[in-house]
Amino acid sequence: MLQELRGNIRVFCRVRPAFIAETKSSIDYIGNDGTLIIVDPLKTQNTRRIFQFNKVLGPNSTQEEVYKEAESLIRSVMDGYNVCIFAYGQTGSGKTYTMCGPENGSTMNTGINYKALNDLFDISCSREDLKYEMHVQMVEIYNEQVRDLLSDEATTTKYPSRLH
Numbered sequence: 001m002l003q004e005l006r007g008n009i010r011v012f013c014r015v016r017p018a019f020i021a022e023t024k025s026s027i028d029y030i031g032n033d034g035t036l037i038i039v040d041p042l043k044t045q046n047t048r049r050i051f052q053f054n055k056v057l058g059p060n061s062t063q064e065e066v067y068k069e070a071e072s073l074i075r076s077v078m079d080g081y082n083v084c085i086f087a088y089g090q091t092g093s094g095k096t097y098t099m100c101g102p103e104n105g106s107t108m109n110t111g112i113n114y115k116a117l118n119d120l121f122d123i124s125c126s127r128e129d130l131k132y133e134m135h136v137q138m139v140e141i142y143n144e145q146v147r148d149l150l151s152d153e154a155t156t157t158k159y160p161s162r163l164h
């Protein structure tokens with residue numbers, strides 16, 4: 001109920017650290033209320049654009065902090081709710097990093113997917129009186145094509161021809 005009061009759809013913005021440290025930042029302001037103001041550092045005239053999210057996670061945010069924002073929604077799965085988390089953004093914006101983690105990363109900086117599954121398995125183990133069955137699906141939508149990321153075939157697999 002608390003989850004529903006806070007809104008069934010939440011939109012978070014995560015700002016990836018700049019690839020080159022000396023690059024002038026386009027982030028002008030990150031508010032605790034989810035406000036994000038960006039500017040074009042290469043232009044002199046006023047280029048401020050204001051966006052509003054449920055929360056903005058700045059470039060120094062950790063994987064754990066990002067997970068914490070989604071944790072309560074993820075845990076509501078164990079009480080029978082349906083939850084979908086998806087990352088949206090241009091190439092190189094950090095979707096894979098946020099959802100899966102860096103390549104060869106430690107368990108510390110795994111992404112939401114791994115943290116969520118660990119969390120759900122822990123909860124299911126602690127509830128000895130209940131038996132849970134888990135199904136996992138991981139898809140990517142690119143150029144309006146849905147691709148099954150857990151499929152052995154590298155070819156595009158159109159939803160819902162293969163779900164596991």
Ligand SMILES: Nc1ncnc2c1ncn2[C@@H]1O[C@H](COP(=O)(O)OP(=O)(O)OP(=O)(O)O)[C@@H](O)[C@H]1O
Pocket residue numbers: 015016017059089090091092093094095096097098102103
């Ligand atoms: N929060 C972050 N902290 C440190 N490095 C990051 C972060 N987000 C992304 N990166 C790094 O930036 C690069 C691009 O990120 P990533 O591959 O996750 O982007 P993507 O949105 O999945 O791109 P594509 O759509 O092309 O697959 C990677 O080298 C990744 O490790």
